[in-house]
Amino acid sequence: MIQNLKRYGTLMGFGFIVLFFWANLPETFMTARNWLNISQQVSMLAVIAFTMTIVMVMGDFDLSVGSMASLSGITAALLFAHGYPVAVGLLAGLAVGVVGGLFNGFLVSLVGILPFVATLGTLTMYSGIAFLVSDGKTIFGRDIPRDFSGIARSGLEIPALEITVPFLTILALGVLLLVWFLLEHTAFGRRLYAIGGNYEAARLAGVKVRRLRLIAFGLTGLGAALGGLMLASRVASANPTQGSGLMLDAIAAVFLGMTMSREGEPRVLATLVGVLILGLLDNGLTQMNVDSFVREILVGAIILAAVAISSLGKR
């Protein structure tokens, strides 16, 4: 009984949240359209949380994803403002993510700084760079090409169901699939889990721990940059702080997911549930006219409850 509560408590909580909103918003909540909305609303957070899972599998953290998301958006927007084509801006934004991520990896695995400290440092650095290159300004309006902001507004029409699946949703699902495949079905992912299971044992068993950690941080940086570009496209603008709220939510989503596995390991499909819980609360509580400050209290309480339940009987 307690075992089941521990393992499935978060999933049950998720189901309860869905049922609760369904009961209170009978006409609007459980509609294809609302769920497509939610999927689009959480897509940026989802991409960042999914790729954050990659480093958290090793027991590491990346606190710099929020500033990285801002920086990649700013990079792309600056190039747009200077007349470069959309593709160049996108590639440059992603490249910034890879470089920044690899720099995090370099600090953590080669220099040997604790991830918390290393990425706290780069969080500030990347944010500073974003302010520096943008002069602290928001880049918007004519500087942002329609082709770029159109990405967030396009979608795949499914005439049979009379719905349009937003492109951002498809992108997030694609990232989910890739990360899931990488972590669960390749030797690379298995080795990351091994590092998380016992760093020293993995090293002595011939796992190239430094190289893997470097690559993993690079991937997290890439995901942060992609999330940042999606965000910039959605708001059709870029400013040096717009991604900063994503970092804590991403870590919270992974933590919520970790409460669902037997040994408390991050799993990317569980991270998805974590992301959805956060997104559903935003969506449903708004529709129920609940104050947004109350929403924050609730989110905090739910994370604590999930972690408390999953550590029941552990002591």
Place this chain on the structure above:
Amino acid sequence: MAFLSLQNVSKSYGAAKALDAVHLAIEPGEVHALMGENGAGKSTLIRILAGVTRPDSMEMMLDGARVRINGPQDAYDLGLRFVHQELNIVAHLSVAENIVLGRAYPRRFGVAVDWKALNRQALGALKRLKITHIDPARKMARLTTGDQMLVKIAALLLDDGAQAARLYVMDEPTATLTGDESQKLFDVIRELTASGASVLYVSHRMNEIMAICDRVTVLRDGRHMATRALSDTGREELIHLMTGRELETAYPPRLSPVQERVHLSCTNLSTAHIADIGFDLRAGEVLGIAGLANTGQSELLLALLGVDKPKSGRITFDGQTKRHNPAAAWRSKIAYIPRERRRDGLMLTRSIIDNITLPHLKKFTRAVGVQSARHERAHAAQLARDVALKSDSLRQPAYQLSGGNQQKVMLARAIGDAPDLLLLDEPTRGVDVGAKYDIYTLIRALSAKGTAVILTSSDLPELTGMCDRILVMRDGKQHAIIDTTGLSPADLLATFYD
């Protein structure tokens, strides 16, 4: 006349009976050995006594009165004290602080810690055990493991304000200790029993049990087999009680002669921790590494694995040098089992399969990097059979296994890619008699197939019984290489000293 008795102790985990109507009685002032193979139920019984695990049933009498243990505090109030193998020490605090840990520090003017008084209290506790060689002001981290354990025992003594200790339970206390350190512990045990307390002593080491224990209780498969006075019980009888079988010769014989081909060659090798190592190892040969505690045995293996880089000299495998890192080593069929398997070997929360296949994941990679879970499972299952691993399922996390079975998981990992060189650091430490014999048999079988084996051990009969030659180390340097033909453990011990 027993002051403490347990009757009808049972505990089941699902369908498996960990303890089945076991009984145990302790007399005042005795050292009572608790023996049995790994998984026989010793740990469960101790956890029940400590109040950590709830038994399904138990009748417990103390001084003729019925008592209950519902938690660790109850165990403490009844006068039970526990010395665990894994020490809970705070390494960067002083000996004295470790002794008073959890109690109020003596103070001056109500605020400042009174260090003099603190050290005096600690010294008093150490003196009660006639321990004079430990300075209370030293940092705990700078003590040997053995001295750290003595300090923990002294801390238990200091704690005896409310209820005097009646029984000290020691779970494999000597597993991490050297011979000298063990002797000091035995002196302390004598001090404790002289003052009227009793000791429940769990160990796999027959010699120790014969030397210091008065009576023994043997468990097998969760059942009580016998309680005897050790003065009229023989070794063979004890092994028979524990394993249910007659043990053949202690060490299985070599199956085929050592091959001519030199597999590994070290010339004048030095690293940050060891110096002047030079030997040739032939295919199929078993080389022992011996010496006093911490004179570089583990570090020699780490140098061969490529963890410690050579400062001078060279290592060649089949005449070729290789890159010095563990990944390159495993790739060229060098396998390694670390001394501290829980700390450096196992991923405790991960499955047996994951633990076995960790260095060999490449084997199961199919197109575009996809892992074949089916092949991996089949491979792990085969290896688990090869090492006679006992588990409910290969998906069980490693922490649920007994020490012996955990070591078998490490062995299964090591033999997973048919290694040419096997590096074993204390492979039988904390492993029961039956599992030990399985490990010896496995070493012989590998050696017959041409695998060269290097093995460190603090168990001297094991070295002389299993190895073809023994490299004796002193202060991190190679002192001698001895052929084991006709070598007795006593002869070997003599080479450790000048």
Place this chain on the structure above:
Amino acid sequence: MKLATKLAGLLAGAMLATGLAGAAMAQSKVVVITPYLAQPGTQFYVEGFSAAAQSNGWDLNVIDTAGDVAAVISRLEDAVNQNVDAIVINVDPAQVEAGLEVARDAGIPVVGMDSGTSPYLATNVTSNGYAMAVETSVYVADRIGGTGNVVMFVFDAFPPVQIRGVIADAVFGNYPDIAVLDRVTPDVSDGGIADSRAKMEAILAANPEPGSIAAVWAAWDQPALGALQAIEDAGRDNEGIVIVGIDANPQARDAIAAGGNFEASVAQDFVGIGNKTAEMVARLLAGETVKENVVYVPTMLITAANAAQ
């Protein structure tokens, strides 16, 4: 009132009580979405809007996204999904077009409350930035009798402030005897006061004769305050240099009320903008078509005479 709604929300959320949405069916549902509720100006808008909404009997929901512009889009989508009757935003519409498009497709009118013009908005209610600049620059020209050197503090990188500078340029340009001595863009990363003060000190040093600077015109209050500090510190506060700002923030009002060189600023009527926005919403709900892209709410010149109000 505010506390009571919060408590009600907390109870609803925490105890997960049911049946919250059961308000009367005939009520019009109106949602206000802003990332800036923590800022004083926005709180006044919302205060004015809420008062009018209450008297109209609307079911009002005010959503704050705590600085998160992307979340405004999400909340717009949610509001459309709920099928509200009208939406009010207080954020740059260019950055939330993705959400505005959804509202337009659903035929739900969106009104900007000092947000900027956009084809997606039925209308935008704001203060007239041009008019505010006219008020202060004409005040300066009148006070110095149409003659003298003027120092301007501008910030062309931010559109709403840039238009103020353009107007002042035009007004001063129309007086043949007024010369613009310098057109300074201060560094605003520290709030704008400190750097403006440093810039003004340099200008004062370069023009030491009394009367060589007749006035300081600032496009917002912080540079005006910096210039005031520089002038007082240099001991030149008795030369009759006229300083004006725009926005009339509390610090500026204090300085103006003190009766020194800082003589005037322009206050926006935030509460009035909220009221006016509600009025526009009411007209839209009544089925009226609103022709004006922008609806201006009058501003007020603040001088020593009315600064304390």
